[in-house]
Amino acid sequence: MTRLDQLPVIIGAGQDMRPVPTDLTDAATPSDLAGQALRRAFADAGIAPRAIDICYAVRLFADSGPIFPNPFGGSSNFPASVCEAAGSSARRHIYDYVGGETPQVFVANAARHFMAGEAEIVAVVGAEAAANVRAAQRAGVTLNWAETRNEPLEDRGPTPPGNQDSFGFGGFMITPQAISHRIVTPTLYYALMESARRAALGDSKAAYAERMSAIWQEFSAVAAKNPYAFVNQKVTGADIVRPGPDNPMIASPYTRAMIARDGVNLGAAILITTYGTAKRLGVSDVTFLYGHDQSSEPPPLMRARLDRAEAQTRVLQSVGRDADMYDLYSCFPIVPLEASRILGLNGETRPRTLTGGLPFFGGPGNNYSLHAIAEAHSRVRGTDKTAVIYANGGMATKHAAGRYGGQPPDAVQLDESPQSDAAVPVHSDADPSGRIAAYTVEYRRGEPTGVLIIGETAKGSRFYARAGAEHAETFTIDDPLGAAFQTQTKGGQNLLTRV
Numbered sequence: 001m002t003r004l005d006q007l008p009v010i011i012g013a014g015q016d017m018r019p020v021p022t023d024l025t026d027a028a029t030p031s032d033l034a035g036q037a038l039r040r041a042f043a044d045a046g047i048a049p050r051a052i053d054i055c056y057a058v059r060l061f062a063d064s065g066p067i068f069p070n071p072f073g074g075s076s077n078f079p080a081s082v083c084e085a086a087g088s089s090a091r092r093h094i095y096d097y098v099g100g101e102t103p104q105v106f107v108a109n110a111a112r113h114f115m116a117g118e119a120e121i122v123a124v125v126g127a128e129a130a131a132n133v134r135a136a137q138r139a140g141v142t143l144n145w146a147e148t149r150n151e152p153l154e155d156r157g158p159t160p161p162g163n164q165d166s167f168g169f170g171g172f173m174i175t176p177q178a179i180s181h182r183i184v185t186p187t188l189y190y191a192l193m194e195s196a197r198r199a200a201l202g203d204s205k206a207a208y209a210e211r212m213s214a215i216w217q218e219f220s221a222v223a224a225k226n227p228y229a230f231v232n233q234k235v236t237g238a239d240i241v242r243p244g245p246d247n248p249m250i251a252s253p254y255t256r257a258m259i260a261r262d263g264v265n266l267g268a269a270i271l272i273t274t275y276g277t278a279k280r281l282g283v284s285d286v287t288f289l290y291g292h293d294q295s296s297e298p299p300p301l302m303r304a305r306l307d308r309a310e311a312q313t314r315v316l317q318s319v320g321r322d323a324d325m326y327d328l329y330s331c332f333p334i335v336p337l338e339a340s341r342i343l344g345l346n347g348e349t350r351p352r353t354l355t356g357g358l359p360f361f362g363g364p365g366n367n368y369s370l371h372a373i374a375e376a377h378s379r380v381r382g383t384d385k386t387a388v389i390y391a392n393g394g395m396a397t398k399h400a401a402g403r404y405g406g407q408p409p410d411a412v413q414l415d416e417s418p419q420s421d422a423a424v425p426v427h428s429d430a431d432p433s434g435r436i437a438a439y440t441v442e443y444r445r446g447e448p449t450g451v452l453i454i455g456e457t458a459k460g461s462r463f464y465a466r467a468g469a470e471h472a473e474t475f476t477i478d479d480p481l482g483a484a485f486q487t488q489t490k491g492g493q494n495l496l497t498r499v
Contacts, residue, residue, distance in 0.1 A: 016033045032267075130264060132265055195252075326350065441475050465494040
């Protein structure tokens with residue numbers, strides 16, 4: 001076998017999107033969606049469904065933590081159910097960790113399996129049917145999606161061994177102080193980081209809204225042309241960032257249209273093998289894996305800077321330079337905006353999304369980037385083009401990037417960059433004071449309900465604080481970023497007393 005024959009390649013990719021059906025008893029399950037996508041991946045490769053060696057399944061949100069329940073049950077072996085739905089089977093079924101970075105990590109894992117002689121063909125599959133779940137709940141319809149399988153499952157759990165609860169909760173790297181201040185949803189974390197990024201740039205609220213508006217308009221235009229997108233109507237940037245009755249504020253600076261749309265029915269699958277096996281199967285147009293890197297970052301309160309993640313910079317500088325096209329993870333504006341800064345893409349015409357992004361194409365839980373990889377395969381295979389997929393997980397805490405191309409590389413680079421260490425201490429004394437390093441105003445039905453603050457003490461430690469709705473005007477009309485403030489600690493919460 002030659003060096004060329006040993007190179008890892010994608011030979012097929014498939015996607016599935018289904019609207020909510022009129023008859024909810026016919027609602028597709030995640031296994032249905034991913035199974036159809038896998039069947040299409042076999043068809044895309046030009047081969048009949050067949051037994052494979054390993055099937056990696058991206059972890060369903062319902063199995064990712066207590067804040068993502070699915071009341072209708074599911075398969076006891078999700079990857080086995082997907083394989084059966086596609087008319088296939090697998091020798092090993094692996095159900096791996098939580099994180100939006102995992103689809104890209106699984107591609108690198110497949111390459112390592114080939115190098116170790118552990119597999120010839122690997123599938124990566126994933127799906128979410130959250131739109132069907134929510135529609136059934138609203139209609140009062142009870143679905144039974146429970147399925148018991150007998151095949152062995154390698155269920156690795158939500159987080160790697162030793163990481164469970166290392167930062168407090170569900171593998172999302174949330175500190176105890178964050179929990180006591182009720183900061184547990186990604187929207188609040190990213191909104192705080194967005195505020196810190198605006199401060200670092202020296203932007204007014206209006207100027208920063210222009211930045212977000214421009215990139216989201218670009219992404220929306222791509223989604224409008226994507227047949228698999230859940231929102232296939234082009235929306236102007238101004239309409240995306242402007243609050244209104246149909247687009248209420250969620251947490252400043254985010255309106256509902258600006259954040260990942262997780263209420264979708266989407267599935268994706270790819271087939272990975274070596275170039276030698278691809279030729280033996282009769283597959284000629286393939287996508288080569290050129291490189292991969294992954295790294296992680298401490299929780300926002302502890303990282304070196306609130307406005308950026310060092311790990312994001314490391315993985316993008318490692319494998320992300322000078323590609324013909326990109327798909328930049330886009331759960332919230334700060335992620336692709338920062339990636340664009342790192343890669344020097346601002347003001348360029350190279351695509352920054354291949355799907356349309358999570359707010360417009362859709363954000364199927366941990367599985368979004370598998371759709372991006374599928375899109376990259378369709379565009380670069382058999383060409384001289386290259387594509388970079390950047391995937392993000394947690395609270396901008398887990399990062400992975402993959403480089404793909406249509407021609408064989410001289411070598412495949414599989415890296416795991418060092419993790420960032422905690423750089424800033426958490427201030428835990430009562431009644432802290434300091435300056436406002438970041439803030440976000442929370443809303444319910446368009447009305448402000450309170451304010452979340454990241455404070456920084458004179459000695460450089462950080463802490464969370466809350467303010468009630470009576471203080472919201474100070475943060476909505478004025479802009480107290482950098483202002484001094486005082487708190488009083490009650491019931492484990494640092495409550496704003498004076499700005």
